[in-house]
Amino acid sequence: MDYYRKRKLSEVDAESHGSPSGPRNGRTCQAGAWEICWQWRGRDGTWINYSEEDSARIDATMNRRESMCTIIVDAVTYTVDLQKMNQRRTDVDVPDISEGTSHPEYAVRRWHPEWSEDNGLIWNKRIRELHPSWESQTSSLQVCLVDVGSSDYEKVARKLFDSEGRVTDGTHEICRVVRVQNLDTFINYANERDSIIRRRGAEMLNEDYFFHGTRGQASEK
Structure with a gap:
């Protein structure tokens, strides 16, 4: 998502907020x-990258489940909106874009340096830690066929049959099982999971699997 308007981004803008992203080249928080x-x-x-101080401030705001925070860079105030995931200057109004003088809004994200976009590859060992069966991706959204007999397949089969209560009467048949690998959703999940562990401890995690099923005729379309 891009929220910028029609105004050229100057070098001053870039220097004010941090440094261009790259392998461990700046400003990170733990x-x-x-x-x-x-x-x-x-x-x-x-x-x-934001500066280390600004990253920590934004992260603390997210952990408090607050939606906005302000950062001040070179006497200029910016508002970071964690619901819209964007930032913009707050010391000026944002006029109609048709006037040609509007101030831009920029998308923001919470990122781990080991997430890589080089050559279109999106991969992180963190996924392997939480979901060993997750497959390599070449896009942010990928649908993968789950092998029959695999642990993931059996887990889904047990869950679906148990929820329907039709284990032995033969009224249900699984045509196929697919895993929807959505990178953005996974990042949000991992961030929220880590936040709960930091604030409450791992024993407070209450995770479960959710599956979506559809009729065989529809799944083939």
Whole structure:
């Protein structure tokens, strides 16, 4: 999501907020067992790291389940909206874009340096820790066929049959099982999971699996 308007991003903007993203080249904060940095996306699509202090402030706001925080850089105030996941200057009004003088809004994200977009590959050992069967991706959303007889397949089969109460009467048949690998959803899940562990301890996790089923005729379309 890009929320910028029609105004050229200057070098001053980039320098004010941090440094261009890259392998461990800046400004990160610790969150749980893995290193996290907050970034904002410039007009050219490049993700730029916030300073360490600003990253920590934004992270603390998220952990308190608050939706907004302000950061001040070079005497300029910016509002970071964690519901819309964007930021913009708050010392000026945002006029109609048709006037040609509007101030931009920029997308923001919470990012782990080991998430990589090089050559289109999106991968992180964190996924392997939580979901060993997760397959490598070349896009942010990928649908993968789950092998019959695998632990994932059997887990889904047991859950579906148990929920329907039709284990032995033969009225249900599984055509296929697919896993929808949504990178953005996984990042949100992992961040929330780590936040709960930090605040309440691992014993307070109450996780379960959720599955969506549909009729065989529909699943083939």
